[in-house]
Each structure stands twice: as C-alpha cells, then as structure tokens.
Amino acid sequence: SAVISQKPSRDICQRGTSLTIQCQVDSQVTMMFWYRQQPGQSLTLIATANQGSEATYESGFVIDKFPISRPNLTFSTLTVSNMSPEDSSIYLCSAREGRNEQFFGPGTRLTVL
Amino acid sequence: GIQVEQSPPDLILQEGANSTLRCNFSDSVNNLQWFHQNPWGQLINLFYIPSGTKQNGRLSATTVATERYSLLYISSSQTTDSGVYFCAVEGTGGFKTIFGAGTRLFVKA
Numbered sequence: 001s002a003v004i005s006q007k008p009s010r011d012i013c014q015r016g017t018s019l020t021i022q023c024q025v026d027s028q029v030t031m032m033f034w035y036r037q038q039p040g041q042s043l044t045l046i047a048t049a050n051q052g053s054e055a056t057y058e059s060g061f062v063i064d065k066f067p068i069s070r071p072n073l074t075f076s077t078l079t080v081s082n083m084s085p086e087d088s089s090i091y092l093c094s095a096r097e098g099r100n101e102q103f104f105g106p107g108t109r110l111t112v113l
Numbered sequence: 114g115i116q117v118e119q120s121p122p123d124l125i126l127q128e129g130a131n132s133t134l135r136c137n138f139s140d141s142v143n144n145l146q147w148f149h150q151n152p153w154g155q156l157i158n159l160f161y162i163p164s165g166t167k168q169n170g171r172l173s174a175t176t177v178a179t180e181r182y183s184l185l186y187i188s189s190s191q192t193t194d195s196g197v198y199f200c201a202v203e204g205t206g207g208f209k210t211i212f213g214a215g216t217r218l219f220v221k222a
C-alpha cells in the first residue's frame with residue numbers, strides 16, 4: 001500500500017490569494033490525482049497529475065485556477081489560485097499503481113475568508 | 114460518464130445491529146473500492162473488489178459485476194463504525210475513479 005502525506009494539513013487564507021498544496025507518496029506510482037470535497041459532499045475529481053506533462057482536468061476545472069505540477073513519480077502540487085470563499089473545501093491527493101487499489105492522503109482543509 | 118448510486122443515503126443503527134449498504138453503477142467497471150471516511154475526514158480503504166466476495170473481520174463485500182452492483186455488509190456494528198461509506202468505481206474507458214454520494218452511518222451506543 002502507498003502512504004501519502006500532504007502539506008499543509010489545514011490553512012485559512014484571504015480572498016484573492018493563492019495556496020499551494022504538496023503531496024508526497026512513499027513509493028513511485030504511475031497515477032496521481034487531486035480531488036475536492038466540499039462540506040457535506042462526496043469527492044469530486046479535479047485532475048489527473050501527469051508526470052512530465054500537463055495535467056488532465058475534469059469538466060468544470062481549469063488550469064488557470066488549479067495549476068498542477070508533477071515533477072517525478074512520487075510528488076505533486078496543487079495550487080488554488082485567486083481564492084474565493086467558494087473554494088473552501090478539503091483537497092485530497094490520491095495515488096495508484098496501474099489499475100490497482102487507490103490510496104488517499106489525509107487531505108488539506110482550506111478555509112477562505 | 115459512469116454513474117454511481119449509493120443507498121441508503123443515511124442510516125442510524127443501534128450498536129450490535131447488522132446493515133447492508135448498496136452501490137449501483139451504470140456501466141462496466143475495471144475496479145470498485147469501498148472506503149470509510151471517519152469523523153476526522155481520513156479515507157480508509159476497506160475493500161478493493163471489482164468482482165466476487167471478500168471478508169475482513171466484521172465487514173464483508175460482494176460485487177456482482179454482471180448485474181452492476183456491490184454490497185457492503187457490516188455485522189455487529191460498533192460506534193467506531195460511524196462515518197461515511199463511499200463506493201468508488203473506475204469505468205472501462207479510462208483511469209478515473211468516480212465516487213458515489215456516500216452512505217452516512219451513525220451507530221448509537
């Protein structure tokens with residue numbers, strides 16, 4: 001199984017600023033993903049983080065708002081740009097090796113004032 | 114895209130009771146997982162079960178891929194079982210894992 005850590009675990013930010021969330025996996029994985037979980041809701045896939053190329057975004061999510069980097073097979077970052085209160089959510093990093101079991105980090109709780 | 118429906122949406126149990134949670138999906142899947150999200154928000158892997166039956170202690174799961182559903186059984190429930198149970202599937206068209214809306218379980222002491 002993969003062990004995933006995220007930093008920061010939580011943050012409170014001002015409207016209009018940006019926050020970068022880091023995700024570290026303890027082993028090399030082929031697939032990394034970023035999800036958002038709004039209060040009381042299920043998880044929604046933001047994008048697939050591709051190693052060495054641009055991320056693949058889901059409908060409703062754009063690169064200018066959620067730029068993603070994945071410089072190697074164990075690390076990825078998600079930036080939430082120009083934040084508004086509607087961006088207050090839990091952001092979760094996830095990883096999977098091939099078509100095997102998928103694992104999740106502990107999440108980053110973001111509050112935007 | 115693939116649709117995932119979970120039922121019931123909410124469930125309240127007395128400690129010691131048994132329950133069955135259901136997950137229906139609209140298309141063929143490459144894999145299916147059950148997760149428990151505890152009250153602190155951590156997602157815990159319960160089962161990776163694209164087909165067949167698995168058991169782990171008081172929990173067991175069955176997926177009937179040909180009929181597009183999966184069941185999660187919780188026996189002799191405990192207060193620590195409280196939280197949200199998610200079913201998540203990967204369709205055959207790609208590598209994305211899509212989550213159902215979840216079943217919110219509360220176990221009373």
